[in-house]
Amino acid sequence: MKMEMLIEKLTTIFRKVFDDETIVLSDQMTANDIGSWDSLSHMLMITQVENAFSIKFSLREINKLKNVGALIRLIESKSVND
Amino acid sequence: MTFTSFGFLIFFPTVILIYYLLPEKYRRWFLLLASYYFYINLKPVYAVLLAGITLVTYAFTISIARAKTARNKKLLLILDIVMTLLPLFFFKYYNFVNTAIYGLLNTAGIRWPLPEISFILPVGISFYTFMALGYAIDVYHEEIEPEKNLSIVALFLSFFPTVLSGPIERASNMFPQFRGKFQFDYNKIVKGFQLILWGFFMKLVIANRIAIFVHFIFRDVEHNSGSSLLLGTLLYPIQVYADLGGYSLIAIGSAAVMGIDVMQNFNRPFFATSMSQFWRRWHISLISWLTDYIYTPLSFRFRKYRLLGTVIALMLTFLISGIWHGAALTFIFWGLLQGSFLSVEAVTSKQRRALFKKYDLTKKRWFIFASCVFVYLLFAFSELFCGPVSSMGKTFLIIKKIFLNLNSPLYYGSPSSILFTLAGILILFVFEWQTKGHEGHFPFLDNKNWLVRKLSYAMLIIIILMIGVFDGGQFIYFQF
Numbered sequence: 001m002k003m004e005m006l007i008e009k010l011t012t013i014f015r016k017v018f019d020d021e022t023i024v025l026s027d028q029m030t031a032n033d034i035g036s037w038d039s040l041s042h043m044l045m046i047t048q049v050e051n052a053f054s055i056k057f058s059l060r061e062i063n064k065l066k067n068v069g070a071l072i073r074l075i076e077s078k079s080v081n082d
Numbered sequence: 083m084t085f086t087s088f089g090f091l092i093f094f095p096t097v098i099l100i101y102y103l104l105p106e107k108y109r110r111w112f113l114l115l116a117s118y119y120f121y122i123n124l125k126p127v128y129a130v131l132l133a134g135i136t137l138v139t140y141a142f143t144i145s146i147a148r149a150k151t152a153r154n155k156k157l158l159l160i161l162d163i164v165m166t167l168l169p170l171f172f173f174k175y176y177n178f179v180n181t182a183i184y185g186l187l188n189t190a191g192i193r194w195p196l197p198e199i200s201f202i203l204p205v206g207i208s209f210y211t212f213m214a215l216g217y218a219i220d221v222y223h224e225e226i227e228p229e230k231n232l233s234i235v236a237l238f239l240s241f242f243p244t245v246l247s248g249p250i251e252r253a254s255n256m257f258p259q260f261r262g263k264f265q266f267d268y269n270k271i272v273k274g275f276q277l278i279l280w281g282f283f284m285k286l287v288i289a290n291r292i293a294i295f296v297h298f299i300f301r302d303v304e305h306n307s308g309s310s311l312l313l314g315t316l317l318y319p320i321q322v323y324a325d326l327g328g329y330s331l332i333a334i335g336s337a338a339v340m341g342i343d344v345m346q347n348f349n350r351p352f353f354a355t356s357m358s359q360f361w362r363r364w365h366i367s368l369i370s371w372l373t374d375y376i377y378t379p380l381s382f383r384f385r386k387y388r389l390l391g392t393v394i395a396l397m398l399t400f401l402i403s404g405i406w407h408g409a410a411l412t413f414i415f416w417g418l419l420q421g422s423f424l425s426v427e428a429v430t431s432k433q434r435r436a437l438f439k440k441y442d443l444t445k446k447r448w449f450i451f452a453s454c455v456f457v458y459l460l461f462a463f464s465e466l467f468c469g470p471v472s473s474m475g476k477t478f479l480i481i482k483k484i485f486l487n488l489n490s491p492l493y494y495g496s497p498s499s500i501l502f503t504l505a506g507i508l509i510l511f512v513f514e515w516q517t518k519g520h521e522g523h524f525p526f527l528d529n530k531n532w533l534v535r536k537l538s539y540a541m542l543i544i545i546i547l548m549i550g551v552f553d554g555g556q557f558i559y560f561q562f
Contacts, residue, residue: 019435036435038358039373040392040428043381047388059382060223063374 006075009052010068017045027069053079083123084246085332086285086552093120098339102266109264113241113340114233120242121206128204131169132240138165139214140235143221143228159222163215170211173203178409206246208406210239212371217253219375226254234260243336247329249347249367259342270338276527277335279542284328286550288506292321294551295495295503300470303479308487311480313494318470319462320507323351326365350514355444355453357423360461368406372399392428397421411474416467423460502549 007025014023018036031037037045049071050056055078065071083089097116104112122129142162149155187193217238220226229235238256239245299306299314306314330347337344347367354360361369377399384391397418404417427434443449466477494500517523526538 019432036431038362039377039381040358040396040424040431043378043385043392043395044388046382047385050385059379062382063223063225063378 003072003076006053006072006079010049010072010075013045013048013052017041017048025068025072027067027072029068030066049075055079083120085329085336086282089123094336101264101340106263106265110233110237110260113264114237117237117240117242117245121240121245124205125202128207131204131207132210132245133236135166135169135210135214136232136236136239138162139218139239140229140232143218143235144230146218146221147228155222159218162218166211166214166218169204170207173207175405175409209248209250210245212250212368212406213252214239216250216371216375220253226257229253229257231261241337241342243333243342244344247326247333249330249333249345250371251344251367255343255345264341267341270341274335274338274340276524277331277338279335279527279539279546280524281328281331281333281335282546282550283542284324284331284510286328286546286552288503288510289321289324289328290551291499291503291506291549292317292324294499295493296321296470298495299493300480303471303476303483306483306493307490308483308485309490310493312484312488313492314470315462315466315480315484317503319352319458319465320510322465322469323348323364324510352458352511353454353514354457355450356427357420357457357460358427360457361420361424368403372403376402389429393425396424396428400424407468410472412467412469412472412477415474416464419464419467423464506549 011023011025014025014034015021018034018041020034020036023034031042046057046062053075055075057074057078061074065074083093093116101109101112101116118129121132139162142158142165146155146158146162149158217226217235221228229238234257237260238251238253241251241256244251296314296318299310300318303311327348334344334346345367347365349363349366351360351363354363377395380398381392381395384394387394398421400417400421401414402417403420404413404415407413407416438444463481466480467474471477471480517525524538527535527542529535529538
């Protein structure tokens with residue numbers, strides 16, 4: 001999957017889950033940058049990503065995610081492997 | 083020895099003096115020695131338990147990292163969790179489970195009583211047990227390397243500022259500091275003393291003063307009036323906050339004096355406008371521990387059920403939080419109540435956000451104020467199940483009397499006593515509204531003017547000495 005497509009798809013998910021049409025993703029972005037991104041909405045976002053990209057994460061992978069850039073790289077690696 | 087004991091006034095300055103006089107390479111060993119001395123002073127046999135959990139944690143974390151297969155890693159982690167939890171279960175939950183099983187067997191017509199055990203709960207066990215478990219789980223998830231130096235693991239679990247009631251620290255924050263150089267940092271030392279001073283103000287002036295009312299009011303629920311019980315209900319959350327919050331500041335401040343950064347435990351909780359915001363500001367170290375090690379794995383497991391999965395994970399997490407507080411039906415109910423509050427917020431979050439946006443409510447002062455009051459009242463109601471009285475029956479009697487017997491004489495002690503209490507609370511709220519004391523920002527104590535600075539210190543010390551209640555008993559969270 002091309003990087004632009006991946007980011008576009010991910011942006012749509014972020015905007016829908018976190019209910020904010022102005023979200024523009026960046027590598028360094030974390031939960032601190034989006035008001036409604038808390039531990040409750042986090043797992044809803046993860047589930048949407050899994051469904052949209054037809055991939056499965058492990059708990060260990062999710063725990064290690066430090067920012068949006070890490071999530072993008074993880075999705076990319078899983079999409080290639082699949 | 084505890085922070086408010088006379089012994090601590092001798093112990094702490096002596097420790098700091100020797101600590102900074104010693105060459106840097108001996109400071110960690112000295113801190114370990116001082117921490118065990120501090121803990122042994124409570125009851126020597128408890129230190130054996132602490133040392134035991136330290137050795138179990140040390141051995142298992144290294145074994146987990148060395149295990150060749152995923153199955154062995156998991157097996158070792160499960161064994162570690164069981165062994166670390168055994169003492170906590172034995173001291174805290176044995177009698178509760180024993181009575182429950184006996185009751186169950188009795189209804190089935192079987193009489194098979196096991197003896198009751200009347201041990202006093204070792205102080206701090208709930209806190210260092212969670213710290214040990216968190217560290218082992220982090221090693222299992224490869225988020226941290228196992229520590230080969232036993233003295234660092236031992237100091238992490240026994241560190242005297244945090245051993246009695248937290249903050250429940252993480253190995254990833256403490257190990258690098260304990261491996262480091264323990265350098266002298268003047269600014270950190272000043273900040274540390276400021277936090278200690280404010281912590282003593284919260285504990286001695288506010289918590290212990292409120293305790294006089296609350297203790298009197300809740301001691302005799304049957305005979306106290308509805309209006310007095312309402313006063314007790316409204317004051318109790320502030321008492322708990324000033325008690326554990328004050329303790330936490332003394333702990334964080336003591337650590338800072340020795341150059342060690344310990345995590346923040348409260349962040350102006352009564353200025354939260356929703357329950358989910360409240361739980362990100364209240365007892366942060368416990369809640370973030372529960373989020374990382376209980377809520378996240380559960381919500382991950384139930385993620386296919388989406389919002390329902392979130393609700394299940396929330397309810398189970400707060401149920402465990404309730405059980406952590408104590409082995410009683412009231413605590414279990416308290417946990418379920420908190421879980422329900424957060425679940426309602428989670429389920430209605432989209433609709434609430436839309437409503438706030440439509441009327442621009444989040445910027446309206448009256449709405450922010452009303453939200454803070456609403457959150458406070460919800461929390462005050464739920465706290466009735468978290469310690470002030472010992473049974474569900476008494477808790478429901480309080481609620482009944484508040485609604486049915488409100489028009490009744492109010493107990494408020496002596497006029498000077500209630501005045502000092504209210505003045506203390508007012509100072510706390512104004513201070514928290516205006517500043518960020520928990521993050522170490524004290525406008526008067528940090529003032530550029532030398533005289534203002536000195537006078538502020540003097541005033542605070544005088545207030546503590548004159549209005550503080552010094553025989554107000556132990557910190558509330560020692561019972562947990």
